[in-house]
Amino acid sequence: MGIFQRFARLPLKSTYIWSLCPQYSTDLTTVDSALIVRSSQLIQHRCVHSRVMGASPGNTGAAPPRLPFSRVTQEDLAFFRALLPGRTITDPDLLKSSNVDWLKTVEGNSEVLLRPKTTEEVSQILRHCNERNLAVCPQGGNTGLVGGSVPVFDEIILSTSLMSQVITFDNISGILTCQAGCVLENLSNYLEERGFIMPLDLGAKGSCHIGGNVSTNAGGLRLLRYGSLRGTVLGLEVVLADGRILNCLATLRKDNTGYDLKQLFIGSEGTLGVITAVSILCPHKPKAVNVAFLGCSSFQQLLETFQRCRGMLGEILSAFEFLDASCMSLLEKHLKLTNPITESPFYIVIETAGSNATHDEEKLHKFLEEVMTSSLVTDGTVATEATKIKALWSLRERVTEALTHEGYTYKYDISLPVEKIYDLVQDMRGHLGDMAKNVVGYGHVGDGNLHLNITSPSKDPALLAAIEPYVYEWTSEWKGSISAEHGLGFNSRPVRPCTYFSPLRCFWRGNGSPTGFSGENYP
Numbered sequence: 001m002g003i004f005q006r007f008a009r010l011p012l013k014s015t016y017i018w019s020l021c022p023q024y025s026t027d028l029t030t031v032d033s034a035l036i037v038r039s040s041q042l043i044q045h046r047c048v049h050s051r052v053m054g055a056s057p058g059n060t061g062a063a064p065p066r067l068p069f070s071r072v073t074q075e076d077l078a079f080f081r082a083l084l085p086g087r088t089i090t091d092p093d094l095l096k097s098s099n100v101d102w103l104k105t106v107e108g109n110s111e112v113l114l115r116p117k118t119t120e121e122v123s124q125i126l127r128h129c130n131e132r133n134l135a136v137c138p139q140g141g142n143t144g145l146v147g148g149s150v151p152v153f154d155e156i157i158l159s160t161s162l163m164s165q166v167i168t169f170d171n172i173s174g175i176l177t178c179q180a181g182c183v184l185e186n187l188s189n190y191l192e193e194r195g196f197i198m199p200l201d202l203g204a205k206g207s208c209h210i211g212g213n214v215s216t217n218a219g220g221l222r223l224l225r226y227g228s229l230r231g232t233v234l235g236l237e238v239v240l241a242d243g244r245i246l247n248c249l250a251t252l253r254k255d256n257t258g259y260d261l262k263q264l265f266i267g268s269e270g271t272l273g274v275i276t277a278v279s280i281l282c283p284h285k286p287k288a289v290n291v292a293f294l295g296c297s298s299f300q301q302l303l304e305t306f307q308r309c310r311g312m313l314g315e316i317l318s319a320f321e322f323l324d325a326s327c328m329s330l331l332e333k334h335l336k337l338t339n340p341i342t343e344s345p346f347y348i349v350i351e352t353a354g355s356n357a358t359h360d361e362e363k364l365h366k367f368l369e370e371v372m373t374s375s376l377v378t379d380g381t382v383a384t385e386a387t388k389i390k391a392l393w394s395l396r397e398r399v400t401e402a403l404t405h406e407g408y409t410y411k412y413d414i415s416l417p418v419e420k421i422y423d424l425v426q427d428m429r430g431h432l433g434d435m436a437k438n439v440v441g442y443g444h445v446g447d448g449n450l451h452l453n454i455t456s457p458s459k460d461p462a463l464l465a466a467i468e469p470y471v472y473e474w475t476s477e478w479k480g481s482i483s484a485e486h487g488l489g490f491n492s493r494p495v496r497p498c499t500y501f502s503p504l505r506c507f508w509r510g511n512g513s514p515t516g517f518s519g520e521n522y523p
């Protein structure tokens, strides 16, 4: 209630943002119109700038004008230098990597990179930028795949890279509170030493920041088991665009004292504020982990295997992922990875995580026996030892990397009813014919999340015109989502979600976790 009253006193200033993003406006105003407020710089970056960049558009090509923000002056720089001595970067060489996204498909022209260490510093930066009408681009590990993590024009980059402290960890409740710039893998290592794990894991773990993960509501490889960040994140600290600090850093499993404000910031991609700290519920480290890598001759058989797997492995199932034969060829060709089983049209990675090795292995072997004897699975291998587990996982985790060697990749992160996910890949292949070099499918079967990737030797407007809006219409017809876990960035620029989906669904696109346990950088 107190927090809500504070919001209610904020002046409403939604201005031009909402004319470009009417669907968000509608949603938010029904929640609390005052909350829309002066997050303008941030909101603008995400909803407008990242959709209209002129510098180097990703999937698309249009170049709308820069909006009327101020330019950074010597006085601004003096202010930043006094606040962040040695952490106000203006050297163009040092700025280069922060201006370009991981895929190297979009590039901004920021001339200032700020590296705060504390929430108070973030607050002072945003207060100053708000007063001076300077645009800001919050940035985590810059590993996002939708072109949302880098500036579009000359926005100031606010990096969370020096906000990397663990604040507290309670080894009874398993609740971790840390700064937003903690690298996911560092948190995992920290927790593993204490007998816990992070509830999320993704290929970019070595670089992505937890603040970016939360702000994009990243999904990843463990969602099937622990649910989405909407369930595991217990509290957030956020700095609003005018510099005010919103402390919702609760560490409670249960709290029904009113609206769950932190949910507004999970998945809102930096548009409403900069996440500066996160409290997250962490599961115990499983005592026994097994990974099975299996081959299937059809997607139908893969789905049948999934059903049997859920039924037979039950509570120990922690991941069910897939890749198709084209992905495997790219892994072999570009990364020199070896397929450990006989060639198949589809491959599955199944992970079990439990507390009793004998029990888990017995269950897994019964399941494997069943799917092999019923010919659902044609071949397979199982790993229980850490290095072999890692090797099997890299066949799934490194597909994105393998694709980067193919030229330009058009990426689509689609949620669909699970039985439809591979139909889209096949239909797209038929639709594009020879136009594309590769049309590949992989992803999170357990979450109904397909990563459809289409490559061509270089950027190809004719190919793009054949892919879009076909892919969106196809997805819409099956009531899917065009951003399952990666968020919306510059590469999804021409898509107005409200055209394809109801505004409400679009805004609240994640779901709470049914288990109570529940994507990177600031896109």
Ligand SMILES: O=C(O)CC[C@@H](O)C(=O)O
Residues within 6 Å of the ligand: 145, 203, 220, 396, 397, 400, 411, 412, 413, 443, 451, 452, 453
């Ligand atoms: O590159 C992609 O399209 C997907 C990346 C990531 O979400 C994954 O699941 O591997």
Ligand SMILES: [Zn+2]
Residues within 6 Å of the ligand: 220, 443, 444, 451, 485
């Ligand atoms: Zn994914």
